[in-house]
Amino acid sequence: MSLACVPACGRVFQSRAALGIHRAACPHLAAPDPSFANLAAWLAEKRSRKQRHQDDVPAPIAVESTSGDVQDSLWLAETDCERVLTAELQIVTPSDPVEDTPPPAAQPTGRGARKKRPTWKILEQLPQPTLSLADLSDVPDPSGLSDQNVTRAVMAPIVPSTFAPFKNISQWRLMNWMWQGSHMKSLEELNRLVDEVICAPDFRKEDFVGFDARRETAKLDVALSGDPMVPSPVSDGWREVDVRIEVPDGKTHRQAADPPIPTFDVPGLHYCSLVEVLKSAWMGVKGGRFHLLPFKEFWSREGLRTQRVYGELYMSDAFNAAHEQLQAKPQELGCELERVICALMFWSDSTHLASFGNASLWPIYLFFGNQSKYSRGKPSTSSCEHVAYIPKLPDAFHDYFKSISGTSPTADVLTHCRREIMHAHGIILKGEDGVTRRVYPRIFTYSADYPEKILLATVRNLGTCPCPRCKIPKSKICELGMKRDDARCTNDARNDNPRDFIYIDGKGVKSTAVKGLLATESLVPTKNAFSEKLSSFSFNLFSMLVVDLMHEFELGVWKVVFTHLIRILYAHGGDAIQMLNERFRLVATFGHGTIRRFSNNASAMKKLAARDFEDLLQCSLPVFEGLLAEPYDKHVQELLFALAEWHAGAKLRIHTEQTLEDLQSATTHLGARLRHFVKYTCPSFDTKELPREEAARVRRQQKRQANTNMVGNRTPGGRKRKLFNLSTYKCHALGDYPRQIRVFRTSDSYSTQTGEMEHKSVKSWYARTNKNNATRQITLLQRHKQAMIQHSKDVPSHGKPPRRRGGVAVDGADPLPYTPPDVHHHISHSRNSPLYVLHWLSSNAEDPALTDFLPKLQDHLLERLEDPDVVTEGQQFSEDQRARLIIPNDRIFAHKTMHVNYTTYDVRREQDTINPQTHTDIMMLQIDPEENAHAFTYARVLGIFHADILHNVLGTLPAVKRMEFLYVRWFRFLPVDDPGAFTFVNPDDVIRGIHLIPGFAHGQSVVTDNAVFARGDVEKEWNYHYVNFFVDRDMYMRYKGGGIGHHPVRTAENDPDDRREAVIDEDDAASELQSDGYAVARDATEDIEEEEEDEEEEVSEEEVGEDENEDEKMDEEPDEEAMAGYAAL
Known part of the structure; x- marks a missing residue:
C-alpha cells in the first residue's frame, strides 16, 4: 500500500511509520497555505454581520384594513392578545382617544428569521403550585370547601x-x-x-x-x-337579540327582478359577551389556578418501561400543539409579554325545566381547559360559565311560512330552520366586538349528544354516513374494532355550495338536486358558523366534536344491549324475567351512591338515568348467570364482561400507554363479541317488542293518525318482531375513544355529564320565575x-x-366527624356503647361465632404490642402472657362505622365507610407466602371496637393505651365451628371496602348452626359470592394492575385461551355475519321506518330535551342499508 505526502512534496512511502517520520521534517507540509491567509479577517466580518442582523429587527408590514370588522377580526386573531388584555385590566376609566399612527414603511428584512423550536426540560415534579392532601381528596369536608373550590364571576x-x-x-x-x-x-x-x-x-x-x-x-x-x-x-355582558334566518320558500331568487330571499326573525337569543367571561375568569381567583404552560407527564416504576401519562387537557397533545404554533408566530412589535393559550370547552344540551308542561331551555355552557378537571367538574366550584340560551322556533313561524309559500311548513323545512337558528350567530366564538377573544383563546372541545352534534357539524341525521367526525358508511359500522375500521376514521369534508339550490333556485330542502351533491357524505345544506368564521384559521370543526360516553355507551350501546337481553328473556319464557328482577333487588348497595338500591323492576326500565344503567352493567354478570341454557348463557356472560371491561377502561380518569393499549384491545374484543352475539345468540330467539315498546308504538300511531286526519285506519294489534341493530353511530363511536383520549385526554374531561349537572342550576332558577318570559328571568x-x-x-x-355531632349514634347511622385525608382510618372516640365482655359472652354462650372470643382478642392485641410492623395470623400466647394484658373493667366499646382513606389509581384520596350492618365487606393484602396465592384476602366485618388496655411488662411502668380492632369472618368457606373462621383484624391492614354480589346461580344452603352474631336471623346463606371489581375504576385497576397510585401487587395472569373464541380474525369477521338467521330476519322486517321510532320515547326528559324525535331512530331496528351491509359481509 502506497502512502503519499502532500502534492507539493511528491514523495511516496510503503508504511505509515515511514510517512510519519517524513512528515515530521517535511518543509512542504509545514509551509503556510495561501488560501487561509485572510481567515481571521473573514471570521471577524462574519461575526460583525451576525451582530448587525440581531440588532436590526425588522418591523412587520402593516396593511390598512379595507373590509371593516372582518379585517379587524383577522388582525386581532393574529396579534398578541396579552398586551391588549393587560391594558384593559390596568385602565379603570376610559382614556382620551389617541390618533392612529401611520403604518411604518416596509423595510428589507435580509435573511429570513430562523424558526425557534420549543425547549423541553425534565422536571421531577409537576409545574404547578404545591398541593396538599386536602386538594387531592375527593371526600367532602363539612367544615367548608377547600381552597381549590374557586368561584367564577361574570363581572x-x-x-x-x-x-x-x-x-x-x-x-x-x-x-x-x-x-x-x-x-x-x-x-x-x-x-x-x-x-x-x-x-x-x-x-x-x-x-x-x-x-x-x-x-x-x-x-x-x-x-x-x-x-x-x-x-x-x-x-355584565348579557344581551338579548333576535336571530335572523333565511327561509326556503320554494321560489327562484336568482334574477334582480326576483323577490329577495325571505327571512324570519327568531326572538329571544340571550347571550353573554365572551370577552367579559374571559376577562373575569382571568382576573378572578379562578385564574390563579389556571395552567398556562403545557407539559408532558411521564411515569416510571422499577422494572417497567417509562410511560406517557394521559390525564388533564392542559398536558394533551392538542394543547401542546396549539402552544407551539402560537410561540412560532412572530411576536408583536415592542411587546415582550408572555403569550399563553386559553382552552375553551363548550357544552350544550336542551333540557326540560319542569316535570309537567313543555317549558324548556337550550343553554350553552363554557368551561376552561386550563383548570384541573377535578375542580372543574364539581358544581360546588362554580366553574361553569353560562354564555348563551338559544331560542326555539316559535309557533308564529308556521303562519309566516304559510303567508310566503301558501302551504304549511313540512317537517324537513322545520328541521332545516332549527339548524339555521343554531348557526346564525357565532356567539360561542366571538366576543362583544365580533372578534376571536384575546389571550389567544382556542376551541378544543364541544360536548353534546348526537342530535346536537349533527346540528353543529351540519350532518344529516341517520344518513348514509351518520358519524359527525368521519365518513364511514352505515354498512361498515359493524366492523367495530377491526384495523380497517380504525384506519377508515378520517375527517369529513365540508360543502356549502348546495345552499344556492335552496334559496336562489328555489329547490326543496330534500330535493334531488340538493341530495345529489350532499348525500354521499350525509351533509345538510346549512351554512356552518364554525366553518364560515374560523375556516381561514385552519380550524377543523369536526375535531372538536368529542366522544360522549354517557349518551353513546351508558344510554346508547349498553342500553340497547340490555333492552335486547330483556327481549331474549321474554322469548325464553318461564320465570326468567321474575328471577332477573329479584336478583337485582338482592344486590347490596356500595359506597356513597356508587351502587344504589334497585327498588323497581329492572326489566321495566322506568325513569332510569345514565347512572342507573351504569349500575345495571356493573352488577349484571352474576344476575344474568344461569338464566339461559348453554351455550347462550356463556355467550351472554362473555358479552357482558366485554362491555363492563370496555366501560371501565374508557372511563378511567388517568391513562398510561399500557392502559390505552389495553383499551384498544378491549375495543377489538368488544366488537368481536357483539358480532358473535348477532350471529349465534340473536337468531335463536324470536324477540318481539317489550310491553312498554308496544304501548309507545300504539301511542305514536294514534297521534300520527290524529295529526293527518286519517279515517278508517285502525291501529294494528299484536307485538312486532324486534331485531338487534349493530349499525348505529353510537356503536361506531366506541372505536374513537383511544384516539380521542390521546389527543384531548381522558373522557371525564369532556363528558356531557358535566353539562347535565349544570342543568340543576337553570331548573332551580326556573322555579323562581313567574313562568312569563322565563328565559329572561333566568x-x-x-x-x-x-x-x-x-x-x-x-x-x-x-x-x-x-x-354536626361527634361520636357514634347508637340508634342511627354513624355521623362520624370529618376524617382528614392524611389518616388511614377513623374510628370514633365515643364511649357511649360499652360492651362488658364477660357478661356479653355468657349471654351468648351458645353462639359458635363467639367461641374463644376473649382468648383470640388477647392474642391479637399481644401480637400487635410485641411487633406492630409484622402482620401474622393465628399466633397464640400462653395463659401467663395473656394474664399480663389487662382490659380495665373487662369493657370494650362498640362502634357503628369506620372510615377508611385510601389512595386511588389516579393519585387522589378517597374514602370508604365500613358498617357491620350495611357495608360490611373489606379487602386486605394476602399474607400467604405461596407463589400462586391470590393477591387479596376478604372478610366480613362483624364488629368495630376499641379498648383501653394495660400491658404489664417487667421493668416498665404500665400505661393505658387505646387500641382499635375489628372482629371479622373470613371468606374461606370454613364452617362456623372452625377455629379460623372468626378472628380479629388490625384496622391498619384494611385496604378498602369491597362490593360482593351473591352467586345466584349456585344457590343457597340452609343454616344449621346458631351463629346469630355472624348471620342474624337468616335461614339460608349463599354458597358463593362474586367480588365485583367493576364496581368503580379504582377497584378495576387494583385487579388489572398498573395504577399509578397503587402499590404493585401480584395480579392474575391472563390466560391466552380466555379470548380464543372471542377474538375473530379480520378476514373471517365478514363471514361471521353471513348467517341464515339474518337472512330470515331481513325478510321478516316490515315497516322498518315505523319500528325504529320506539327507543327514545322512553328516555327521560332530563336526557333528550324538547326535540326528542331528533335521535329516536338511532338504536333500534337495522334499516335496509345496514342489512345490505350485513348481506355483503
Whole structure:
C-alpha cells in the first residue's frame, strides 16, 4: 500500500511509520497555505454581520384594513392578545382617544428569521403550585370547601370597601341569603339565615330602615345591566337579540327582478359577551389556578418501561400543539409579554325545566381547559360559565311560512330552520366586538349528544354516513374494532355550495338536486358558523366534536344491549324475567351512591338515568348467570364482561400507554363479541317488542293518525318482531375513544355529564320565575347569584360551623366527624356503647361465632404490642402472657362505622365507610407466602371496637393505651365451628371496602348452626359470592394492575385461551355475519321506518330535551342499508 505526502512534496512511502517520520521534517507540509491567509479577517466580518442582523429587527408590514370588522377580526386573531388584555385590566376609566399612527414603511428584512423550536426540560415534579392532601381528596369536608373550590364571576371585581349597589353590609348579607342557596327555603336555609346574616357581628337592624326588597333587587339589576349613568363595581355582558334566518320558500331568487330571499326573525337569543367571561375568569381567583404552560407527564416504576401519562387537557397533545404554533408566530412589535393559550370547552344540551308542561331551555355552557378537571367538574366550584340560551322556533313561524309559500311548513323545512337558528350567530366564538377573544383563546372541545352534534357539524341525521367526525358508511359500522375500521376514521369534508339550490333556485330542502351533491357524505345544506368564521384559521370543526360516553355507551350501546337481553328473556319464557328482577333487588348497595338500591323492576326500565344503567352493567354478570341454557348463557356472560371491561377502561380518569393499549384491545374484543352475539345468540330467539315498546308504538300511531286526519285506519294489534341493530353511530363511536383520549385526554374531561349537572342550576332558577318570559328571568337570576358570589370574596365569613355531632349514634347511622385525608382510618372516640365482655359472652354462650372470643382478642392485641410492623395470623400466647394484658373493667366499646382513606389509581384520596350492618365487606393484602396465592384476602366485618388496655411488662411502668380492632369472618368457606373462621383484624391492614354480589346461580344452603352474631336471623346463606371489581375504576385497576397510585401487587395472569373464541380474525369477521338467521330476519322486517321510532320515547326528559324525535331512530331496528351491509359481509 502506497502512502503519499502532500502534492507539493511528491514523495511516496510503503508504511505509515515511514510517512510519519517524513512528515515530521517535511518543509512542504509545514509551509503556510495561501488560501487561509485572510481567515481571521473573514471570521471577524462574519461575526460583525451576525451582530448587525440581531440588532436590526425588522418591523412587520402593516396593511390598512379595507373590509371593516372582518379585517379587524383577522388582525386581532393574529396579534398578541396579552398586551391588549393587560391594558384593559390596568385602565379603570376610559382614556382620551389617541390618533392612529401611520403604518411604518416596509423595510428589507435580509435573511429570513430562523424558526425557534420549543425547549423541553425534565422536571421531577409537576409545574404547578404545591398541593396538599386536602386538594387531592375527593371526600367532602363539612367544615367548608377547600381552597381549590374557586368561584367564577361574570363581572369585574368589586372594591373591598364598598357593597354597591347596596347601602351597607347588612343589606348585602340579607340579599346574599336570598339569591344564593336553595330556591326552596327549607329549615336548613332558615338556619343559614340565622348563622350567616342575623348572627353576623356586623349585622345591624338600623340598616334596614326603609328597606324594600323589590327596590334593592331593581338596583342590582341596573348595576348588572352596565348603565353608564350609574357607577357600578360590577359589569355584565348579557344581551338579548333576535336571530335572523333565511327561509326556503320554494321560489327562484336568482334574477334582480326576483323577490329577495325571505327571512324570519327568531326572538329571544340571550347571550353573554365572551370577552367579559374571559376577562373575569382571568382576573378572578379562578385564574390563579389556571395552567398556562403545557407539559408532558411521564411515569416510571422499577422494572417497567417509562410511560406517557394521559390525564388533564392542559398536558394533551392538542394543547401542546396549539402552544407551539402560537410561540412560532412572530411576536408583536415592542411587546415582550408572555403569550399563553386559553382552552375553551363548550357544552350544550336542551333540557326540560319542569316535570309537567313543555317549558324548556337550550343553554350553552363554557368551561376552561386550563383548570384541573377535578375542580372543574364539581358544581360546588362554580366553574361553569353560562354564555348563551338559544331560542326555539316559535309557533308564529308556521303562519309566516304559510303567508310566503301558501302551504304549511313540512317537517324537513322545520328541521332545516332549527339548524339555521343554531348557526346564525357565532356567539360561542366571538366576543362583544365580533372578534376571536384575546389571550389567544382556542376551541378544543364541544360536548353534546348526537342530535346536537349533527346540528353543529351540519350532518344529516341517520344518513348514509351518520358519524359527525368521519365518513364511514352505515354498512361498515359493524366492523367495530377491526384495523380497517380504525384506519377508515378520517375527517369529513365540508360543502356549502348546495345552499344556492335552496334559496336562489328555489329547490326543496330534500330535493334531488340538493341530495345529489350532499348525500354521499350525509351533509345538510346549512351554512356552518364554525366553518364560515374560523375556516381561514385552519380550524377543523369536526375535531372538536368529542366522544360522549354517557349518551353513546351508558344510554346508547349498553342500553340497547340490555333492552335486547330483556327481549331474549321474554322469548325464553318461564320465570326468567321474575328471577332477573329479584336478583337485582338482592344486590347490596356500595359506597356513597356508587351502587344504589334497585327498588323497581329492572326489566321495566322506568325513569332510569345514565347512572342507573351504569349500575345495571356493573352488577349484571352474576344476575344474568344461569338464566339461559348453554351455550347462550356463556355467550351472554362473555358479552357482558366485554362491555363492563370496555366501560371501565374508557372511563378511567388517568391513562398510561399500557392502559390505552389495553383499551384498544378491549375495543377489538368488544366488537368481536357483539358480532358473535348477532350471529349465534340473536337468531335463536324470536324477540318481539317489550310491553312498554308496544304501548309507545300504539301511542305514536294514534297521534300520527290524529295529526293527518286519517279515517278508517285502525291501529294494528299484536307485538312486532324486534331485531338487534349493530349499525348505529353510537356503536361506531366506541372505536374513537383511544384516539380521542390521546389527543384531548381522558373522557371525564369532556363528558356531557358535566353539562347535565349544570342543568340543576337553570331548573332551580326556573322555579323562581313567574313562568312569563322565563328565559329572561333566568338570566337575571343567574346574574344575581354571580354578583353575590363575586361580593362574597371580599366579605369575611362570620357564619357558625356546620351543625354536626361527634361520636357514634347508637340508634342511627354513624355521623362520624370529618376524617382528614392524611389518616388511614377513623374510628370514633365515643364511649357511649360499652360492651362488658364477660357478661356479653355468657349471654351468648351458645353462639359458635363467639367461641374463644376473649382468648383470640388477647392474642391479637399481644401480637400487635410485641411487633406492630409484622402482620401474622393465628399466633397464640400462653395463659401467663395473656394474664399480663389487662382490659380495665373487662369493657370494650362498640362502634357503628369506620372510615377508611385510601389512595386511588389516579393519585387522589378517597374514602370508604365500613358498617357491620350495611357495608360490611373489606379487602386486605394476602399474607400467604405461596407463589400462586391470590393477591387479596376478604372478610366480613362483624364488629368495630376499641379498648383501653394495660400491658404489664417487667421493668416498665404500665400505661393505658387505646387500641382499635375489628372482629371479622373470613371468606374461606370454613364452617362456623372452625377455629379460623372468626378472628380479629388490625384496622391498619384494611385496604378498602369491597362490593360482593351473591352467586345466584349456585344457590343457597340452609343454616344449621346458631351463629346469630355472624348471620342474624337468616335461614339460608349463599354458597358463593362474586367480588365485583367493576364496581368503580379504582377497584378495576387494583385487579388489572398498573395504577399509578397503587402499590404493585401480584395480579392474575391472563390466560391466552380466555379470548380464543372471542377474538375473530379480520378476514373471517365478514363471514361471521353471513348467517341464515339474518337472512330470515331481513325478510321478516316490515315497516322498518315505523319500528325504529320506539327507543327514545322512553328516555327521560332530563336526557333528550324538547326535540326528542331528533335521535329516536338511532338504536333500534337495522334499516335496509345496514342489512345490505350485513348481506355483503
